[in-house]
Amino acid sequence: MSDLPSSSTLPAVLELGYSFCPNDTFIFHALHAGLTPAPLPVREVLEDVQTLNEWALQGRLPMTKISYRAYFGVMERYVALRSGGALGRGVGPLIVTRGDLEDLNGRVVASPGALTTAELLLRLVFPEVRVLRMRYDEVMPAVQRGEYQGQPVDAGLIIHESRFTFQNYGLHQRLDLGAWWEGQTGLPLPLGAILVRRDLPLETQRALDTAVRGSLEYAHAHPEAARSYIREHALEMSDEVMQAHIDLYVNDFSLDVGPEGERAVKELRRRAVEVGAVAPSTLPLFVE
Secondary structure, three states: OOOOOOOOOOOOOEEEEEOOOHHHHHHHHHHHOOOOOOOOOEEEEEOOHHHHHHHHHHOOOOEEEEEHHHHOOOOOOEEEOOOOOEEEOOOOOEEEEOOOOOOOOOOEEEEOOOOOHHHHHHHHHOOOOEEEEOOHHHHHHHHHHOEEOOEEOOEEEEOOOHHHHHHHHOOEEEEEHHHHHHHHHOOOEEEEEEEEEOOOOHHHHHHHHHHHHHHHHHHHHOOOOOHHHHHHHOOOOOHHHHHHHHHHHOOHHHHOOHHHHHHHHHHHHHHHHHOOOOOOOOOOOEOO
């Protein structure tokens, strides 16, 4: 994988990074498989979200899924598409514990990554927590054991399908950060966006936005077409959890972020700037 050429030339194949999660594989299957129109051929690059966040800091992929928190730090290089992202209500990350913990400040919380929207929300609510970072699927086992690589763990910040399975580890929900956000703002929670490089021609950016929307519309119209592809990357997730994941994270905001979604993203960025997590920017958030 290499940096994208200047806007005067386009790559023969566009590398698109997204996660193994069912919502991403559901949305992008048709585009990856060439079942819907696209301005140029697309090649999948599947990775966990924290890796994609870190790669975006390097500008490694011309098109990529990324946490909104991470996006705010790479706006000079990338712009978000209006389609394909993850925003919504009832979709937030959860803080889980082995037992009751009234105050998490000063406690050690296992986090899926510094650049995740989940950790930004954690910092907004509990500014004095101590964070121990690991891959998202290692968080629940670490909380269950009470340690990670010899270090104590008091609580965990869980994302993705973990919200459906944490009870299997004997864990308890301490706080739904999405519910906290909705109560504070009245807005849906922005989780992840699909970005393209700003040095791609504007007409290509717009065509890719249309292509992502078309891929999702195809997935809705042909729900069985992507089933084996989703299952292939869903690890040991049950079919029920896999479908619940899609039903929760793929919604109307995935087709188009819309005015309400834009307000939510702007508010999340404002709060991130306010606490010093990211620098302010006057660049447009979405492809225009």
